[in-house]
Amino acid sequence: TQLLEQSPQFLSIQEGENLTVYCNSSSVFSSLQWYRQEPGEGPVLLVTVVTGGEVKKLKRLTFQFGDARKDSSLHITAAQTGDTGLYLCAGTSYENAGGTSYGKLTFGQGTILTVHP
């Protein structure tokens, strides 16, 4: 069974501060995704990282995939109150059947981020 350890579980910061969320595993994943979830809603995809060492930027958010494709990080610069929410990392693994690949996700426990004004 593949596991993803996400840390920290809770993060409470002031507006303008920087923060980093970590996602670690002993398993290699084909790709890794980051989702953001707001109360009462389902998770929404932020980004997918595929290549070891890959860095992607989405405005103030920077996502990095580890060289060995076992870990990832999300860094937010100058956090805003609108960044408040639950952040989830998820690793993709594939099953092969009949020549077709079928993917499924393993999720980390999530990080609840609260940004105070």
Added chain:
Amino acid sequence: DAEITQSPRHKITETGRQVTLACHQTWNHNNMFWYRQDLGHGLRLIHYSYGVQDTNKGEVSDGYSVSRSNTEDLPLTLESAASSQTSVYFCASSDRASGRTHNEQFFGPGTRLTVL
């Protein structure tokens, strides 16, 4: 616009009753998934389907069943509801993996189930 919907959004039931949660997607995705979300556990996979008539057990499948009779729907049934099944349930769908896609999943809004 394509979407994925879940019903009901809230459900209260009693221990021992059978409950069915509906999930409907108009993305025309082959893959559909059911998760439960509990604090400290993230999202845990209950059942999933890679196409019509295909169903597979996830990591927490005991007490749950699914059936896939068409592309759009994957209802989740709790055979005999237990208090341990009180949770928020999310349905998701994804396109078949290809060189362009990496199993990105689209989620419904969730169903909050309380078993008394």
